[in-house]
Amino acid sequence: MVITHHGGQCFKVTFGNLTLAFDPISKKSTLPPVRFGADIALVSRNHSDMNGIEEVTYGDTVPFAITGPGEYERAGVTVQGFLTKSKFPTSHKATQGAVASDGHINTVYAVSLEDMTLVHLGALADKELSQDAREGIGEIDILFVPIGGNGVLAPADAHALAVSLAPKVIIPMHYDDASLRAFLKEEGSEAEKMEKLTIKKKDAAAKDGAIIVLTP
Numbered sequence: 001m002v003i004t005h006h007g008g009q010c011f012k013v014t015f016g017n018l019t020l021a022f023d024p025i026s027k028k029s030t031l032p033p034v035r036f037g038a039d040i041a042l043v044s045r046n047h048s049d050m051n052g053i054e055e056v057t058y059g060d061t062v063p064f065a066i067t068g069p070g071e072y073e074r075a076g077v078t079v080q081g082f083l084t085k086s087k088f089p090t091s092h093k094a095t096q097g098a099v100a101s102d103g104h105i106n107t108v109y110a111v112s113l114e115d116m117t118l119v120h121l122g123a124l125a126d127k128e129l130s131q132d133a134r135e136g137i138g139e140i141d142i143l144f145v146p147i148g149g150n151g152v153l154a155p156a157d158a159h160a161l162a163v164s165l166a167p168k169v170i171i172p173m174h175y176d177d178a179s180l181r182a183f184l185k186e187e188g189s190e191a192e193k194m195e196k197l198t199i200k201k202k203d204a205a206a207k208d209g210a211i212i213v214l215t216p
Helices: 131-137 155-165 177-187 201-205
Strands: 002-005 011-015 018-022 040-042 064-066 070-074 077-086 104-113 116-120 142-146 169-173 192-194 196-198 210-214
Touching: 002 169, 002 210, 018 104, 040 077, 040 104, 064 070, 077 131, 104 131, 142 155, 155 177, 177 210, 196 210
Parallel strands: 018 040, 040 064, 116 142, 142 169, 169 210, 192 210
Antiparallel strands: 002 011, 002 196, 011 018, 070 077, 077 104, 104 116
16 A cells, blocks of 8 residues: 655555545645546545545546545445534635634545555544544554644644544644644654655554654
8 A cells, every 4th residue: 555645635545456535635725736546535524625526537537436424335445434523614715714613514534445444534623533433443554634723633632632543653634834843742752754655554553653744
């Protein structure tokens, strides 16, 4: 399995001939849009930073789109989506004013493939996951966690939740330099930094909560 970061909350996961895209960035975002083909696209939040399904529709490749809670199966990949909340703004215009206080729908995804479980928390604002989500997710090999505040988890809350979920590997997302430094300060150690992560089940098992920063 190879994982690369494409900015914001967008990650490309390839294994064999299949490609997954978590939160692909659309052309309407102020972030650089992605441009690659995906077989499965997962969207946690209906926001231009995260809902660019058309950007991972490339050539003859049209992704199987997953855009909310539920159970899904495609090409040997099993996906569970759990309903949570985000306070991330509905538009970039909204970022200039107050963030919505009542929250918006966010989906946490647990993806099972190659005998590994990947959990992508999306634009999560909740400091804890529901009991149903915790029981449904089970043991986590790789956790993608937002740490940048402004409607998603703040660094300290993100670190506390990540530690409580006890993943083998923690990959921060949705951050700037300041929030990344704050997150690593909570951990009290340096993170591994790399352009891509190539990992198998046995590799993950040896990590024991390691933080890996994938540079976009």
